[in-house]
Amino acid sequence: MDYIDPHVHMISRVTDDYERMAKCGCLAISEPAFWAGFDRGSAAAFHDYFRQLTEYEPKRAAQFNIKHFCWLCINAKEAENVKLAREVIALIPEFLKRPNVLGIGEIGLNKNTANEATVFQEHLDLAMRTNELILIHTPHLEDKYKGTRMIIDMLKNDPRVQPHRVLIDHVEEHTVRLALEGGYWCAMTLYPTTKCTPARAADIIEMVGVERIMVNSAGDWGKSDPLAVPEFIQEMKRRGHPDSLIRQVVFDNPLAFFRQANNWNEEWLRPTTQADPASGVDSIVPKTVMV
Numbered sequence: 136m137d138y139i140d141p142h143v144h145m146i147s148r149v150t151d152d153y154e155r156m157a158k159c160g161c162l163a164i165s166e167p168a169f170w171a172g173f174d175r176g177s178a179a180a181f182h183d184y185f186r187q188l189t190e191y192e193p194k195r196a197a198q199f200n201i202k203h204f205c206w207l208c209i210n211a212k213e214a215e216n217v218k219l220a221r222e223v224i225a226l227i228p229e230f231l232k233r234p235n236v237l238g239i240g241e242i243g244l245n246k247n248t249a250n251e252a253t254v255f256q257e258h259l260d261l262a263m264r265t266n267e268l269i270l271i272h273t274p275h276l277e278d279k280y281k282g283t284r285m286i287i288d289m290l291k292n293d294p295r296v297q298p299h300r301v302l303i304d305h306v307e308e309h310t311v312r313l314a315l316e317g318g319y320w321c322a323m324t325l326y327p328t329t330k331c332t333p334a335r336a337a338d339i340i341e342m343v344g345v346e347r348i349m350v351n352s353a354g355d356w357g358k359s360d361p362l363a364v365p366e367f368i369q370e371m372k373r374r375g376h377p378d379s380l381i382r383q384v385v386f387d388n389p390l391a392f393f394r395q396a397n398n399w400n401e402e403w404l405r406p407t408t409q410a411d412p413a414s415g416v417d418s419i420v421p422k423t424v425m426v
C-alpha cells in the first residue's frame with residue numbers, strides 16, 4: 136500500500152533504508168529538525184543542518200522516487216540553552232521559502248522546564264508571524280501527560296493559533312484525546328520499545344477513529360524501525376480493517392495536513408517521474424489517488 140511517513144530522521148539513516156521504504160510503498164516522508172544525539176555548540180552547526188535538510192536530503196530521497204519534506208527549529212533538548220536557541224531561531228526565516236519546507240518543528244518540551252517553555256513560545260511566535268504550520272514533539276514516558284497539557288495551554292494562550300494548522304506528535308492512549316478534542320491533528324510514533332507498538336496504535340485507532348490522526352516511524356539514530364508504518368498497515372489488515380480506512384491514516388491524512396503548507400505545490404502530485412525543475416527533486420508518483 137502507498138504510504139507517507141510524516142516523521143522520520145533520514146539524516147541518521149543509511150541510503151538502504153530509503154530503498155527499503157520505497158519498496159514497501161513509501162511515496163513521501165517529512166523530516167523534523169531534531170536532536171542529533173549530541174548537543175551542537177554553535178548556531179553555525181544548525182545552519183549546516185538546515186542546508187542538509189533542504190538541499191542534500193531531498194536529492195538522496197529522490198533517487199528512490201520518495202518526496203522529501205522537512206521542518207525547521209531548534210529541538211527542545213538543545214533549547215535549554217536559550218541564548219543558542221535565539222541565534223538558531225533567527226536563522227530560520229531565510230530557509231522558510233525553500234520548496235521542501237513544511238513549517239516549524241519539531242518544537243515542544245523534553246523535561247518541561249521553564250527555558251524549554253520560553254523557546255517553545257518564541258518558535259510559536261515565529262510561526263504565527265510567518266503563517267507556518269507547526270509540528271510538536273511531546274515528552275516521553277512519565278513527562279508526557281504534564282508536558283502535553285503545558286503545550287496545549289501555551290497554544291491556547293496565543294489567539295493567533297489555528298488548531299487545524301498544528302500537529303501534536305507522539306500521542307499515546309492517555310494524551311490522544313487531549314489533542315483531538317482541541318481540534319489539533321495528531322500522530323502516533325511506532326517504536327519497538329519506548330513508544331507505541333503497531334498493535335497499540337491499532338488499538339488506539341479502534342478507540343478514537345481515523346479523523347485527524349496519522350502514524351510515523353520517527354526512525355532516527357537510536358533503536359527504531361524506518362519500516363514501522365508498513366508494520367502498522369500489516370497489523371490493521373490482520374485485524375480486518377478495510378484498505379480505505381488504513382489508507383486514510385497512512386496517506387490521506389498526512390497529505391491533507393501537508394497541503395496546508397505555504398510552499399505546497401499540487402504539481403508534486405502529478406503522476407510522473409520527471410524531475411521538478413522548481414525544486415530539483417522528482418515528483419512523488421501517486422499510483423492510486425490524488426486531487
Ligand SMILES: [Zn+2]
Nearest residue numbers: 167169241353
Ligand atoms: Zn523526531
